[in-house]
Amino acid sequence: MINFKVPFVNLSAAFRNDAQAISITVDEIGNSGHYILGAKVKKFEEEFAAYIGTKYALGVANGSDALFLIMKALGIGPGDEVITQPNSFIASAWTIVATGATPVFCEVDETLGLDPEQLLKLITPRTKAVMPVHLTGNPAKIDEIEALLSGTGIEIIEDAAQAVGAKFKGKRIGSFGIAAMFSLHPLKNLGVLGDGGVITTNSDEMYDKIRKLRNHGLIDRDHCEIWGYNSRLDELQAAVASIRLHKLDESTSNVRKIAEKYSSELSNLVTLPKSYLGAEPVFHNFIIHTKNRDALQSYLYQVGIETKVHYPVPIHLQECAEPLGYKVGSFPISEYQSTNSLSLPIYPELTDEQVGTVITEIKNFFKKDL
Amino acid sequence: MSKNFLPSQYENDEKFSVQHNYLSQQFSDKDLILEKIKEVVTRGDFTLGREVDKFEEAFARLVGAKHAIGVGSGTDAIFLSLRALDLQPGDEVITTSFTFYATIGAIVTAGGTPVFCDIGDDFNISVAGIKDLITEKTKAIVPVHWSGRPCEMNEMIEISEEFGIPIIEDACHSILAEYHGKKTGTFGITGCFSFHPLKNLNVWGDGGIITTNSDEINSKIRLLRNHGLVDRDHCEVFGYNSRLDTIQAVVANHLLGKIEAITNARITHANYLDKGLSDISGIEIPQRDAELKEVFHIYSFMAENRDALWEFLRENGIDAKIHYPIPMHLQPAAHYLNYKKGDFPITERIANQTMSLPVHEFVQLRDLDFMILKVKEFYSHDQF
Numbered sequence: 001m002i003n004f005k006v007p008f009v010n011l012s013a014a015f016r017n018d019a020q021a022i023s024i025t026v027d028e029i030g031n032s033g034h035y036i037l038g039a040k041v042k043k044f045e046e047e048f049a050a051y052i053g054t055k056y057a058l059g060v061a062n063g064s065d066a067l068f069l070i071m072k073a074l075g076i077g078p079g080d081e082v083i084t085q086p087n088s089f090i091a092s093a094w095t096i097v098a099t100g101a102t103p104v105f106c107e108v109d110e111t112l113g114l115d116p117e118q119l120l121k122l123i124t125p126r127t128k129a130v131m132p133v134h135l136t137g138n139p140a141k142i143d144e145i146e147a148l149l150s151g152t153g154i155e156i157i158e159d160a161a162q163a164v165g166a167k168f169k170g171k172r173i174g175s176f177g178i179a180a181m182f183s184l185h186p187l188k189n190l191g192v193l194g195d196g197g198v199i200t201t202n203s204d205e206m207y208d209k210i211r212k213l214r215n216h217g218l219i220d221r222d223h224c225e226i227w228g229y230n231s232r233l234d235e236l237q238a239a240v241a242s243i244r245l246h247k248l249d250e251s252t253s254n255v256r257k258i259a260e261k262y263s264s265e266l267s268n269l270v271t272l273p274k275s276y277l278g279a280e281p282v283f284h285n286f287i288i289h290t291k292n293r294d295a296l297q298s299y300l301y302q303v304g305i306e307t308k309v310h311y312p313v314p315i316h317l318q319e320c321a322e323p324l325g326y327k328v329g330s331f332p333i334s335e336y337q338s339t340n341s342l343s344l345p346i347y348p349e350l351t352d353e354q355v356g357t358v359i360t361e362i363k364n365f366f367k368k369d370l
Numbered sequence: 371m372s373k374n375f376l377p378s379q380y381e382n383d384e385k386f387s388v389q390h391n392y393l394s395q396q397f398s399d400k401d402l403i404l405e406k407i408k409e410v411v412t413r414g415d416f417t418l419g420r421e422v423d424k425f426e427e428a429f430a431r432l433v434g435a436k437h438a439i440g441v442g443s444g445t446d447a448i449f450l451s452l453r454a455l456d457l458q459p460g461d462e463v464i465t466t467s468f469t470f471y472a473t474i475g476a477i478v479t480a481g482g483t484p485v486f487c488d489i490g491d492d493f494n495i496s497v498a499g500i501k502d503l504i505t506e507k508t509k510a511i512v513p514v515h516w517s518g519r520p521c522e523m524n525e526m527i528e529i530s531e532e533f534g535i536p537i538i539e540d541a542c543h544s545i546l547a548e549y550h551g552k553k554t555g556t557f558g559i560t561g562c563f564s565f566h567p568l569k570n571l572n573v574w575g576d577g578g579i580i581t582t583n584s585d586e587i588n589s590k591i592r593l594l595r596n597h598g599l600v601d602r603d604h605c606e607v608f609g610y611n612s613r614l615d616t617i618q619a620v621v622a623n624h625l626l627g628k629i630e631a632i633t634n635a636r637i638t639h640a641n642y643l644d645k646g647l648s649d650i651s652g653i654e655i656p657q658r659d660a661e662l663k664e665v666f667h668i669y670s671f672m673a674e675n676r677d678a679l680w681e682f683l684r685e686n687g688i689d690a691k692i693h694y695p696i697p698m699h700l701q702p703a704a705h706y707l708n709y710k711k712g713d714f715p716i717t718e719r720i721a722n723q724t725m726s727l728p729v730h731e732f733v734q735l736r737d738l739d740f741m742i743l744k745v746k747e748f749y750s751h752d753q754f
Binding site for chain 2: 009010011012015016019022023026027029030031032033034035036061062063064065078089090091093094097098100185186193194195216217218221222223224225226227228229230231232234235236237309311312313315318319320321
């Protein structure tokens with residue numbers, strides 16, 4: 001393993017800060033003997049709903065399951081279509097396939113979000129939902145999407161896996177559609193010690209259905225109303241999520257400062273992240289675009305800076321997507337992003353010195369290059 | 371927000387002197403586990419980390435299978451096994467109605483239609499009944515080694531081979547159980563295990579594992595459990611997300627050193643209850659078979675006037691349970707399958723009469739004597 005001066009993530013630092021609090025709460029759980037759907041999950045759900053500003057939050061096993069369960073609760077299945085975007089993580093698509101429905105991809109724009117102008121053309125009588133992804137924690141054009149779908153009966157499911165804490169026009173992401181999903185995967189802004197996810201919703205009906213679906217369809221120990229799934233947020237992970245939720249705004253403001261530094265220093269050299277008017281992003285990733293992406297990445301690697309590409313192969317060009325019939329050229333902007341984007345290290349534990357190193361080295365690269 | 375259904379089986383009710391739930395006692399040595407979890411935190415390998423690899427290898431060795439794949443839960447283990455067989459909507463899966471909801475939930479989620487088979491006096495799927503249920507659409511047989519008692523595997527394998535229909539073992543109750551000296555989880559194309567907090571090998575949340583001797587199924591399930599990814603950037607098949615957490619693997623690794631002792635304690639307690647209860651009229655204990663090693667995840671028997679006995683035992687501080695009073699074919703969820711009362715007489719009779727007593731490793735000899743005494747007392751009142 002290479003020892004980077006600036007690693008892309010530093011999970012051990014992130015969790016070391018909370019080690020004592022986590023250790024105490026794990027101890028409590030061990031003493032209580034409650035590991036599943038107990039008081040810690042309930043507490044976290046209440047805190048998270050209050051934070052997002054929704055009536056309900058439901059802890060589930062992971063972010064992917066959250067999307068899957070939302071779609072199942074909406075009755076989405078074979079013959080239905082769900083629209084999402086091709087520049088996302090693969091789970092945005094497979095969760096649709098897992099319900100039996102067909103994913104339909106919509107081109108994105110320079111904010112990395114779904115382009116509402118392209119959306120209209122894709123709607124058919126089979127369209128049951130649109131799943132905009134707030135990629136990198138950068139809010140999608142949610143008001144335009146809402147306006148377009150208003151009165152159509154097509155539901156909006158927010159894929160907010162990367163967007164915990166982000167706002168649009170003062171309102172938290174995760175409170176716009178019929179339901180939203182968040183991921184608590186360790187790499188996320190609100191990460192736990194393993195897999196975890198949350199669903200937020202204002203709908204009593206969705207809450208009721210998902211609460212059954214995540215726990216075998218049970219209405220009590222002995223009665224199963226619908227064949228369900230097993231997808232529960234562990235007590236342990238809920239306890240960690242509660243601890244970290246209290247610090248989320250602070251860590252978000254730290255990453256925003258890093259984003260500002262990158263932006264002010266690199267604006268002449270690369271294309272910076274763009275946000276839609278009224279959007280307050282949370283920078284799960286800080287994605288720049290440059291024609292010299294591969295050369296820049298390998299230069300940074302050589303000088304000890306780890307970067308990533310989110311994602312080098314768009315979903316519509318993955319092997320698994322072959323049956324869907326897309327080809328190279330189907331989504332030029334998404335494809336452009338996959339070959340020109342680079343994610344710079346960004347997390348609250350990054351020191352000023354490390355941020356400075358990244359900026360200096362990117363400048364050095366372009367000096368040499370030009 | 372108080373509507374959340376918190377399953378009552380996790381409640382540690384002070385009113386019981388003999389408890390079903392023993393979790394607070396079990397991890398008295400949790401500091402050892404916490405130290406290991408700290409190491410995971412330092413490494414940051416929370417997802418499919420080193421401890422998962424270690425556990426998978428050790429578990430495969432323990433059971434005697436070539437591969438073991440850690441997944442999110444026992445439910446997911448069954449679901450992913452069926453997905454690995456490429457089950458298509460409308461395909462039929464033969465299973466037992468006398469099981470936990472998850473067996474059926476997994477079949478339905480995978481796109482299958484459950485086809486129920488009656489059980490025998492051993493509470494397990496009646497192998498003789500399977501043959502009659504096979505159609506062109508049958509794609510799998512999912513036997514459940516209920517309570518930790520192995521099903522009749524020799525005959526089932528004959529049927530499986532004759533018709534070319536794979537067996538997926540629901541071994542969620544049966545870690546270390548043996549059929550003719552061979553462990554459950556090694557007979558089918560896969561074996562599915564659960565590490566739910568109430569299982570014999572239990573972690574601190576949800577967890578499961580799949581065993582298999584097939585290299586092909588192993589590779590397929592490893593893809594399916596992790597988004598279908600062959601590497602970070604390439605997705606070969608649309609998959610799922612179902613992984614055993616690294617920190618849960620730490621707990622599981624810790625318990626591997628104890629699972630023999632845990633199992634032996636359960637067997638000893640069960641044998642003791644067998645002896646003490648066998649001559650009570652009103653009680654019918656399943657016939658034991660010397661060729662089977664039962665691991666007693668649940669210790670159950672048939673009881674006349676069961677509901678009154680249950681109430682009587684609970685009044686006397688014994689946390690007796692019913693696993694489970696309503697079989698799957700009579701659940702509201704099964705309505706669309708058009709089964710009715712009377713379809714599976716043995717299943718229904720057992721569901722009406724089954725009674726479970728605690729036999730976990732923290733049950734004391736005096737608890738066992740007390741339970742026997744109270745059952746005797748009930749039937750002496752009851753009869754005379």
